[in-house]
Amino acid sequence: MTGLFSEVFLSALLFGAVTAAIPLLLAGLGEQMSEKAGVLNIGIEGMMLAGAYLGFVGAFYSGSLWLGFLTGAAGGVAVALIMALLCVRIGLNQIIIGIALTLGLEGLTALLHHFQFSRSYPRLPAADATVIPLLSDIPVIGAAFFKHHLIVYLAVALVFGMSYLYRRTQLGLNLQAAGDKPAALDVAGIDVIKTRTIAVLTTGALAGLGGAYLANVGAGLFIPFITNGAGFLGIVLAMLARGRPIWVLFGALLFGVCLSLTTAMQVAGINIPTDVIQMLPFLAVMIMLVLFGRRASLPAALGIPYERGAR
Amino acid sequence: MSIDSAPTASATALDATSGAATRRDILHRLLMTLGPILAALVIAGFILLAVGVDPLAYYGYVLEKGLFSPLGIQQTLTRMAPLLFLAAGLIVAFRAGMWNLGGDGQFLLGAVTAAASAPMLVEILPAWPALICSFLIAMVVAMIWSLVPALLRAYQGVNEIITTLMMTFLGTSLANVLVKLVFRDPATTVPQTRTLPVEDRLPRLFDTTVTSGLLLGLAAIVIVHLVMTRTAFGLKLRIVGANPRAAVHAGLGVPGLTIAVFAISAGLAGLAGAVDIIGVQGNVRADWNPAYGLAVIPAVFLARMNGFAAIGFVFLLSVLSIGGESAARRLGVPNHFTLVLVSIVLIVLALAEYIDHRYNQSRKA
Structure with a gap:
């Protein structure tokens, strides 16, 4: 047991927490934008899977992680395009389409994986880390937080970008109006459909990127159902963050620690079945929802398709 | 509009x-x-x-194995038993405007408790009371499992x-742990629950391999329909x-x-697990998860x-x-394809309702 709390172990645990948190962060930020604009995006799990699969395919065949991130984000956008078309443009039920997209992408990516990779299970080489000088020399924390792939720092920077977007820009205000009082936005001369479409497509890009990170950097390979509920965790993060991007970051880190603990306990050879450990993040979610669920504030027009002149 | 206003659609039909x-x-x-x-x-x-799979050959094979072969049709009817219970649970929840998407967890916990209790109960009780007890235990466990989401929705308004x-x-994880x-x-040597002897399981119908659980499932869905x-x-x-x-x-x-809605919906999902175990499987193996829960949704909407x-x-x-499942073994097309098919059905159905709705509106106008 002595090894369990050593410096190396702790720093590996935190490193894993950051790695596990990034997909959740990206999904949470994406979902937050959709929800602000009034679209409940249950299909985000499917968008992440599309991103994970296409991201892996892109990185595997091109040999470039960055190209993988790009194809992953494109995959997420492709799924989001279906969602935007069906739910925003013609106003179909967001929950039904969301479930359908998640189910469909689960099936489709598993199917494609079966025909493409199931015999070889190819892996990507470990991702190059961008080491931040000086900061990375701090014991424990340095190795845990400042030796990640460049995209990790970009994802964290995105949190502040999003804060700025919502507080200081016209687009940010439009997005929130599209979710709170779409009719008012319409009267002000701004296209609600277009605003919501932007939000859904951005969600797709972020979720796809999160999926690609999960497959390419987190796991180094694609397996069916690899996201294992990460998209749904993203929805919870967005719900609990009450519209503030910074809380998505904190929440993602918290769940990231839970997920990392899962792996760490398995590596440390603690004699508990993996199933018990796998319950940890979801248990944390339920506890959070029981404690803070009441205060989760959601936009007034969430889930309601906008139709001009409808009563 | 669309799928969730089914009651009004049937009213106009009358x-x-x-x-x-x-x-x-x-x-x-x-x-x-x-369509x-x-x-x-x-x-x-x-x-x-x-x-690279010939779709006609695939569909033909699916129909042959699932519908036209004597063994296949019996398996199909047997498979209906748990699915009918799940569908009944979804009908209650959806008609009451609640999205119980936790069917798989409730199903598995029901299955595991049924698998754990049935072999023990048949040793101390006569056959029928034992099976009924084990059905009830599965139902209650699933109901309890739905209590947290139900309370959160009822009193805190959590989605x-x-x-x-x-x-x-x-x-799913808890079922595995159990x-x-x-x-x-x-x-x-393989982790699984004790097996319920075949002679203690639900009887088969006549000279077939079809489980009598099918009758229970049919009864459940008809009762649910009449109650609703x-x-x-x-x-x-329905007002709620x-x-x-x-x-x-x-x-x-x-x-x-x-x-109440969550309890009924989850209870039926638990019974679905029990009917699959007591009627067909006899035990639960570790990591067994047929994931029927979400696949039933399109059937209920259709x-x-x-x-x-x-x-x-x-x-x-x-x-x-x-x-x-036969095609997966024979043609090498994994079962995941059924998921894809089910999801496309859902999307096309929603689209068709939209087009129909628009067409009716423009005709009225």
């Missing part, structure tokens, strides 16, 4: 008095139901083509889609589903009804939440599921 109008209405409904299924089969067929999904992830640690059969459409309790639930705020003003105890129609679509889903 109003149509003249014979011609009724016939046109039936034709219209047939088109609205078979999406056919369109989905075609679209999914292109996906099969893309991965039940998320909570039930989270509880499904938890329930199989591996608590109810593990010491006599076997013909009783005051069902009407209350149609307009929760109006329900409060009408003096209905919405939180209590919410908890049926417009009508119990009798749902029987037909559950049969279709069963054929696909049994035929798909």
Whole structure:
């Protein structure tokens, strides 16, 4: 047991927490934008899977992680395009389409994986880390937080970008109006459909990127159902963050620690079945929802398709 | 609009008095139901083509193995038993406007408790009381499992889609833990529960391999349908589903009804698990998760939440599921394809309803 709390172990645990948190962060930020604009995006799990699969395919065949991130984000956008078309443009039920997209992408990516990779299970080489000088020399924390792939720092920077977007820009205000009082936005001369479409497509890009990170950097390979509920965790993060991007970051880190603990306990050879450990993040979610669920504030027009002149 | 206003659609159907109008209405409904299924089969067929499988050969094989072979049709009818219970649970929840997406967790916990209790109970009780007890235990466990999402929705207004999904992830893991640690059969090397002897399971129907659980499933879905459409309790639930705020003003105890809906829906999912174990499987192996829960959703929507129609679509889903499993072994197309097909059906159905709705509106205008 002595090894369990050593410096190396702790720093590996935190490193894993950051790695596990990034997909959740990206999904949470994406979902937050959709929800602000009034679209409940249950299909985000499917968008992440599309991103994970296409991201892996892109990185595997091109040999470039960055190209993988790009194809992953494109995959997420492709799924989001279906969602935007069906739910925003013609106003179909967001929950039904969301479930359908998640189910469909689960099936489709598993199917494609079966025909493409199931015999070889190819892996990507470990991702190059961008080491931040000086900061990375701090014991424990340095190795845990400042030796990640460049995209990790970009994802964290995105949190502040999003804060700025919502507080200081016209687009940010439009997005929130599209979710709170779409009719008012319409009267002000701004296209609600277009605003919501932007939000859904951005969600797709972020979720796809999160999926690609999960497959390419987190796991180094694609397996069916690899996201294992990460998209749904993203929805919870967005719900609990009450519209503030910074809380998505904190929440993602918290769940990231839970997920990392899962792996760490398995590596440390603690004699508990993996199933018990796998319950940890979801248990944390339920506890959070029981404690803070009441205060989760959601936009007034969430889930309601906008139709001009409808009563 | 669309799928969630099924009760009003059936009401207008009853109003149509003249014979011609009724016939046109039936034709219209047939088109609205078979159209999406056919369109989905075609679209999914292109996906099969893309991965290098002949779609006609695949569908032919699925039909042959799931419907036209004597063994296949018996397996299909047997598979219907748990699916009917799940569909009944979804009908209650959806008609009351609640998204119980936690069916898989409730199903598995019901299955595991049934598998754990049945072999013990048959040793101390006569056969029938033992099985009934074990059904009840499975039902109660699933009900308890739904209590957290139900309470959160009823008193805190927390979205039940998320909570039930989270509880499904938890329930799946918990079911595995129970199989591996608590109810593990010491006599076997692979982790699984004790096996219920074949002679103690639900009897088979006549000289076939079809389980009598099928009759239980049929009874369950018919009872649910009648309760939802013909009783005051069902009407209350439908009011909650149609307009929760109006329900409060009408003096209905919405939180209590919410908890009741979750309990009934989850209880039926638990019974689905029990009927699969006590009727067919006999035990639960570790990591067993057939994931019927979400696949049943399109069948319920295609049926417009009508119990009798749902029987037909559950049969279709069963054929696909049994035929798909054979095709997975024989043609090398993994079972995941059924998921794709099911999701395309859902999307095309929603689209068809939209087009139909728009067409009716423009005709009225």
